[in-house]
Amino acid sequence: MSSPRSFFWVQEYFTPWDYTARAVTRILAYRKTPFQEMLIAETGAFGKGLMLDGHWQSTTVDEFLYHEALVHPAIVQVVQAGGIPRRVLVLGGAEGATLREVLRWRSVEQVVMVDIDGEVVAACREHLPEMHQGSFEDPRVEVVIADALDFLQETGPIWDVILSDLSDPIESGPAYRLFTQEFFRQIRSKLQPGGAFTIQAGPTGPVELHQHTRIVRTLKTVFAAVQPYAIYAPTYGGPLGFALAAQDPIVSRPEPEQIDQILSQQLDPERGALQFIDGITLLGLYQVPAHLRRAIAAETTVYTLDNPPRVE
Numbered sequence: 001m002s003s004p005r006s007f008f009w010v011q012e013y014f015t016p017w018d019y020t021a022r023a024v025t026r027i028l029a030y031r032k033t034p035f036q037e038m039l040i041a042e043t044g045a046f047g048k049g050l051m052l053d054g055h056w057q058s059t060t061v062d063e064f065l066y067h068e069a070l071v072h073p074a075i076v077q078v079v080q081a082g083g084i085p086r087r088v089l090v091l092g093g094a095e096g097a098t099l100r101e102v103l104r105w106r107s108v109e110q111v112v113m114v115d116i117d118g119e120v121v122a123a124c125r126e127h128l129p130e131m132h133q134g135s136f137e138d139p140r141v142e143v144v145i146a147d148a149l150d151f152l153q154e155t156g157p158i159w160d161v162i163l164s165d166l167s168d169p170i171e172s173g174p175a176y177r178l179f180t181q182e183f184f185r186q187i188r189s190k191l192q193p194g195g196a197f198t199i200q201a202g203p204t205g206p207v208e209l210h211q212h213t214r215i216v217r218t219l220k221t222v223f224a225a226v227q228p229y230a231i232y233a234p235t236y237g238g239p240l241g242f243a244l245a246a247q248d249p250i251v252s253r254p255e256p257e258q259i260d261q262i263l264s265q266q267l268d269p270e271r272g273a274l275q276f277i278d279g280i281t282l283l284g285l286y287q288v289p290a291h292l293r294r295a296i297a298a299e300t301t302v303y304t305l306d307n308p309p310r311v312e
Contacts, residue, residue: 071101093165096132118145164199213299
């Protein structure tokens with residue numbers, strides 16, 4: 001065990017009264033960019049990790065839980081709707097782990113990753129190879145350093161899948177506009193028929209679920225079908241929500257055998273096996289707990305540019 005003097009504690013606040021603390025044993029990169037405060041560090045128990053604006057984004061020990069849950073439900077949705085996922089747009093995703101998961105799919109021909117903060121992307125490429133596993137060098141990948149809103153205005157409706165791998169929508173951060181009704185309408189307009197969109201949608205624990213329920217409510221004003229789900233990864237200190245959105249129906253009780261067949265046929269075995277997602281996992285993820293279903297049903301707030309997400 002390390003000496004108490006060989007590490008220091010990094011605290012992450014979830015409410016003004018609650019925080020978690022993680023031991024950092026070595027700082028690999030730290031800077032304040034024009035957009036956010038970034039820390040890449042080695043931790044005592046969770047390997048290397050990326051923190052933005054005081055919130056852990058991922059750590060090497062459990063990031064697979066997050067990135068597999070973000071990527072694969074949307075691509076499976078496209079396949080189940082009869083489509084072939086060829087073009088994928090990733091918004092955010094500095095670590096490159098989202099790229100890594102997308103590139104598992106044999107049918108994918110093009111992946112564009114759009115991140116506003118080139119300094120963070122460069123630091124992750126240098127210090128987090130365990131996460132990106134060389135994905136930035138794949139010939140199918142293009143990295144664009146730009147504002148996602150600007151990029152969406154300029155691109156055509158060519159995308160089979162759009163994945164929103166963004167930092168939390170805090171008011172001082174760069175992402176709050178990307179959780180609004182106006183933004184979701186742009187997303188919908190850029191998807192191919194049968195396309196799917198997944199967004200990291202905030203925590204779902206009983207104390208913190210309002211952001212999640214409002215994101216889901218906002219998505220439902222734009223998309224015909226929305227499926228919320230959540231994972232538990234220790235890095236985040238509690239359950240973290242996602243939302244899958246599409247114009248085609250989403251099967252909320254997928255057949256595990258059918259999902260396993262899709263994954264077996266369409267994933268590249270040379271890129272290794274999935275650690276988290278399979279047919280049984282996907283079926284379980286889509287069974288939303290009663291307290292969360294009730295909170296989503298009761299939610300009335302819609303995020304707009306005039307009423308964006310705010311820290312409460």
